[in-house]
Amino acid sequence: LAKTTQPISMDSYEGQEVNITCSHNNIATNDYITWYQQFPSQGPRFIIQGYKTKVTNEVASLFIPADRKSSTLSLPRVSLSDTAVYYCLVGDMNNFNKFYFGSGTKLNVKP
Amino acid sequence: EAGVTQFPSHSVIEKGQTVTLRCDPISGHDNLYWYRRVMGKEIKFLLHFVKESKQDESGMPNNRFLAERTGGTYSTLKVQPAELEDSGVYFCASSQVGLGLQETQYFGPGTRLLVL
Numbered sequence: 001l002a003k004t005t006q007p008i009s010m011d012s013y014e015g016q017e018v019n020i021t022c023s024h025n026n027i028a029t030n031d032y033i034t035w036y037q038q039f040p041s042q043g044p045r046f047i048i049q050g051y052k053t054k055v056t057n058e059v060a061s062l063f064i065p066a067d068r069k070s071s072t073l074s075l076p077r078v079s080l081s082d083t084a085v086y087y088c089l090v091g092d093m094n095n096f097n098k099f100y101f102g103s104g105t106k107l108n109v110k111p
Numbered sequence: 112e113a114g115v116t117q118f119p120s121h122s123v124i125e126k127g128q129t130v131t132l133r134c135d136p137i138s139g140h141d142n143l144y145w146y147r148r149v150m151g152k153e154i155k156f157l158l159h160f161v162k163e164s165k166q167d168e169s170g171m172p173n174n175r176f177l178a179e180r181t182g183g184t185y186s187t188l189k190v191q192p193a194e195l196e197d198s199g200v201y202f203c204a205s206s207q208v209g210l211g212l213q214e215t216q217y218f219g220p221g222t223r224l225l226v227l
Contacts, residue, residue, distance in 0.1 A: 041221075044202070
């Protein structure tokens with residue numbers, strides 16, 4: 001499975017838009033990109049998933065350039081409750097049986 | 112709809128003892144996964160069940176770990192005998208069988224295991 005690289009941490013303020021970029025240079029044709037959020041003392045929670053271009057749901061947007069070697073999770077107008085670790089995962093849509101979690105990005109939202 | 116549940120939420124045992132962790136997946140989910148995060152490390156895959164069959168157990172660290180899913184419903188993960196390095200958080204996740212689409216794995220809250 002393609003490995004991913006993310007910033008270890010990011011700081012933001014309430015009301016700002018936050019963009020977290022993930023590099024996956026070895027992404028394969030069948031690979032999807034999935035982002036998870038994890039709060040302390042909880043399990044990871046699915047945020048968004050995409051294959052190419054842009055995907056948007058009620059929580060976030062996911063931007064994927066044409067070469068798919070990176071992706072950007074965009075969180076609009078973050079609040080204090082968005083403080084969490086965000087994981088970028090890449091896996092084969094036909095064999096996505098196990099996630100490889102990297103270190104994730106610790107997002108700290110300040111008042 | 113109830114989410115993935117895990118029991119116990121915390122467990123403190125002594126080295127050499129046995130501990131059994133339980134995971135109840137979301138009803139109707141045939142896929143069940145175990146992951147763990149040992150202290151200071153990343154979350155690592157342990158194994159994957161499809162119904163009652165082990166599809167992939169490549170992440171199981173050694174033969175002190177035994178996972179079962181009799182009847183294809185809940186699963187147990189037994190550590191026997193427990194060692195200090197087994198301390199960490201054990202997560203369970205479940206998903207529906209994919210139909211050519213990406214599966215979304217739903218995670219439980221985890222069991223925090225401390226081996227003294």
